[in-house]
Amino acid sequence: MTNFERMFRKEIVEQPAYNAGIAIDRFQEVYGVPCLAKLDSNENPYGPSPRAIEAARGSTSNLASYPDAGTSTLRAAIAGKFKMEADQIVTGNGSEDLIALIYTTVLSRGEQVVTTCPSFGPHETGAQSCGADAQKIQYKNDWSFPIDGVLEALSKRPKVLMFASPNNPAGPAISEQDFDRIVSALTPETLFVFDEAYVDFIDPSHRFDAVAKLGKTELPWISLRTFSKAYGLAGARIGYAICSYCSISGSLMKARSPFAVNGAAIAAAEAALADTEHLEMAVAKIVSERARLRHALSTRGYTVAPSQTNFLFFDCGENGDAFAERLRRKGVLTKGWFEEPYLGWVRVSIGTVEQNDAFLMILDSIT
Numbered sequence: 001m002t003n004f005e006r007m008f009r010k011e012i013v014e015q016p017a018y019n020a021g022i023a024i025d026r027f028q029e030v031y032g033v034p035c036l037a038k039l040d041s042n043e044n045p046y047g048p049s050p051r052a053i054e055a056a057r058g059s060t061s062n063l064a065s066y067p068d069a070g071t072s073t074l075r076a077a078i079a080g081k082f083k084m085e086a087d088q089i090v091t092g093n094g095s096e097d098l099i100a101l102i103y104t105t106v107l108s109r110g111e112q113v114v115t116t117c118p119s120f121g122p123h124e125t126g127a128q129s130c131g132a133d134a135q136k137i138q139y140k141n142d143w144s145f146p147i148d149g150v151l152e153a154l155s156k157r158p159k160v161l162m163f164a165s166p167n168n169p170a171g172p173a174i175s176e177q178d179f180d181r182i183v184s185a186l187t188p189e190t191l192f193v194f195d196e197a198y199v200d201f202i203d204p205s206h207r208f209d210a211v212a213k214l215g216k217t218e219l220p221w222i223s224l225r226t227f228s229k230a231y232g233l234a235g236a237r238i239g240y241a242i243c244s245y246c247s248i249s250g251s252l253m254k255a256r257s258p259f260a261v262n263g264a265a266i267a268a269a270e271a272a273l274a275d276t277e278h279l280e281m282a283v284a285k286i287v288s289e290r291a292r293l294r295h296a297l298s299t300r301g302y303t304v305a306p307s308q309t310n311f312l313f314f315d316c317g318e319n320g321d322a323f324a325e326r327l328r329r330k331g332v333l334t335k336g337w338f339e340e341p342y343l344g345w346v347r348v349s350i351g352t353v354e355q356n357d358a359f360l361m362i363l364d365s366i367t
């Protein structure tokens with residue numbers, strides 16, 4: 001540790017850097033080759049609704065003014081969609097911002113968080129940043145949800161249970177039966193944060209309404225959503241939390257950065273939410289390509305995790321980061337996973353037909 005690192009909390013200094021995807025401009029600068037397919041950040045290749053782009057453009061006439069700190073009209077629209085009160089909704093600068101907000105407002109040093117392995121990095125690191133312990137329950141080899149381990153961990157009354165379904169980076173969604181078992185086992189001492197970033201990509205046969213189910217309980221819970229994936233607004237940075245009680249959302253509202261969500265993001269999100277046709281078009285194309293790409297990877301001999309998302313996770317048979325680096329040098333961006341025991345796995349987002357073909361062509365050229 002240098003002297004200056006001593007100024008910072010040990011939990012932060014000791015953390016690994018976030019394994020972020022690379023922006024296209026930066027990629028071209030660093031690698032000196034054109035980007036054929038950016039498939040490293042689970043973005044939506046069809047982008048947002050044209051109405052969202054127009055709304056964001058329109059908002060620029062207001063750049064001199066602060067946005068509405070309460071994001072009131074957007075929260076009302078979201079609340080309408082879920083039949084909740086606007087006061088139960090909290091918006092953030094992406095749902096990543098909300099993960100950090102929830103942890104910093106809820107956790108004290110030494111408290112326990114339960115999540116899964118593999119997991120979306122901030123579910124673990126966000127807890128550790130607060131000095132909490134993150135217990136990770138590993139998925140089974142067949143990629144079924146580790147229900148027994150989670151129930152066992154819940155019996156010790158952790159402060160927070162946070163996991164994503166569908167899971168990032170692997171892709172499977174929890175079954176309704178396992179979800180019900182978790183809800184039955186939860187007690188009011190544990191805040192359940194159910195991260196539904198990829199909910200729109202779930203096949204109808206696997207779908208259930210978690211918010212409606214949780215709404216029938218008296219438990220403390222939060223469902224996390226984002227406009228970054230199915231709505232194609234990753235660059236706008238906007239997500240939201242649906243909270244079981246106004247006492248939960250009210251505390252988050254007090255602690256959040258008041259202008260965390262900018263005016264263009266608010267305008268774009270409102271318009272995107274209203275354009276269900278665009279959403280359905282993008283999701284249908286992605287889901288169809290997911291099946292094609294999965295088949296293409298399987299026929300090449302790769303083991304691919306079942307996916308209810310806009311990405312696939314496959315065992316590349318060597319170090320995942322080295323493999324992804326070979327793809328990157330030829331213009332295809334994917335993500336090698338850095339979490340034990342998945343160091344041999346690579347996550348590839350579902351792109352357009354052309355991008356997926358480019359990925360397969362480059363994959364064949366490096367193997």
Ligand SMILES: Cc1ncc(COP(=O)(O)O)c(C=O)c1O
Binds near residue numbers: 041093097167234
């Ligand atoms: C499971 C999960 N939750 C939350 C996020 C954060 O999304 P954003 O901050 O863009 O809303 C991501 C992004 O990849 C994710 O995979």
